[in-house]
Amino acid sequence: MNTFLETSRLILRPWQEADAEALYKYAKDPAIGPIAGWPPHTSIAHSLEIIRTVFTAPETYAVVLKETNEPVGSAGIMFGDGMHSAAMQADEAEIGYWIGVPYWGQGLIPEAVRCLLQRCFTDLGVSAVWCGYYDGNTQSRRVMEKCGLTYHHTESGNTSPLGDIRTEHFMRITAEEWKALQQIREINKDARSTELISQLTQVWESSVRATHHFLSEQDICNLRPMTKEALRTIDTLIIAFSANKPVGFMCIQDQKIEALFLAPGHIGKGIGKRLIRLAINRYKAFYIDVNEQNTQATDIYRHLGFEVFRRNETDSQGNPFPILCMKFNPN
Known part of the structure; x- marks a missing residue:
């Protein structure tokens, strides 16, 4: 069953093969992938292959701008039995995300992440959510901070999907902490x-x-x-x-x-x-x-x-x- 989520400016929905051109448009930018540990997309065919493989994982969403109906980024919830970075317990999850450079600084990804946090804690019964970012990716850290996550620990010597060795920082929010934030x-x-x-x-x-x-x-x-x-x-x-x-x-x-x-x-x-x-x-x-x-x-x-x-x-x-x-x- 496909899940569609909605915020004031965004729709989060499953990726479709027809999204390949839009995905390539933003994922080919070298400012996007490498800092998060994945290579820039090299062609529309490459983006289509990602949609058919990586983006078929459960709880993986195209971040679609309501104003244009165009996918401008991606966000997803990962669990211990799938691709993830954090050392999680069985009832915990990790959120990953990115958005095209033209939409940086507009608060769109924090909006998407808050939506996914709500799904984690109200629909999926998750006890805690993790986010990780590589050393130097301060923009990603700021998204986590805006969404209420706090620093948990740092791991050195981690191998990224690109094969290089990096330092990775992890932030976390528990269900209790998230519920308390909803009262503010x-x-x-x-x-x-x-x-x-x-x-x-x-x-x-x-x-x-x-x-x-x-x-x-x-x-x-x-x-x-x-x-x-x-x-x-x-x-x-x-x-x-x-x-x-x-x-x-x-x-x-x-x-x-x-x-x-x-x-x-x-x-x-x-x-x-x-x-x-x-x-x-x-x-x-x-x-x-x-x-x-x-x-x-x-x-x-x-x-x-x-x-x-x-x-x-x-x-x-x-x-x-x-x-x-x-x-x-x-x-």
């Missing part, structure tokens, strides 16, 4: 109801009382209306839910994390780290200002790659609370 959603301004703002303000206040012991009761009272206004007007508001109730939120403006707060009962459960990674990988938010006294927060940001580049003696309201200005360093 961006909320547009027109969907921020009075009730939602009230709930988020309660999250903020409970979080502040649990972590910002240097603030007085008057400080909290003074900050409360400013917090409500920021929640209403900030460009990007991302909320973490549990049982349909907000338990944390993050505000982003101009590549900067302006706020991140979690209800006390949900601190230390990985939600904060997931929000920060989301900010870095999907929203390219590389800056954050942190109260110096909030050592728990500064330690988390440092652990995730942020470094202090400036220290201010006062906060943005001129209060005597030193601020550490931090920037993400991917190295």
Whole structure:
């Protein structure tokens, strides 16, 4: 039975022999195959042979652009009994993908990979998904990061399908991690109801009382209306839910994390780290200002790659609370 999957811009469907010309059009480019370990296609006949052999494997999809109805890439789910790179358990899978150079940087492959992750975890009962990339293929790594996978391990001395020896890095996401990510959603301004703002303000206040012991009761009272206004007007508001109730939120403006707060009962459960990674990988938010006294927060940001580049003696309201200005360093 053929499976057809759909996203907002893509259709993922089985490859057809009639796709050979389109496949050759993109797979002949030397920027595509060699970095992933396979040779550029040499002719339409070569592409047709790949469709008849390699692409007949289960869960192998042509990535078709809805706008043109043309296959522009390929993505697939691989299992332990087929072609794969990761050392997987029986109930795990690996996702592989590529897309034609004209479509790089448009978010199409992350869109396809998120669709395949959903298929893995909701339809196929997979417990974890792996992705591998060879040293230097930073674009592929970025796709994995955007889709919520995190680094697992590196293997040196692996032989690629081209026969050369390479270093391969592996990233992974479990079913539990994926389900947790589905509880994190961006909320547009027109969907921020009075009730939602009230709930988020309660999250903020409970979080502040649990972590910002240097603030007085008057400080909290003074900050409360400013917090409500920021929640209403900030460009990007991302909320973490549990049982349909907000338990944390993050505000982003101009590549900067302006706020991140979690209800006390949900601190230390990985939600904060997931929000920060989301900010870095999907929203390219590389800056954050942190109260110096909030050592728990500064330690988390440092652990995730942020470094202090400036220290201010006062906060943005001129209060005597030193601020550490931090920037993400991917190295």
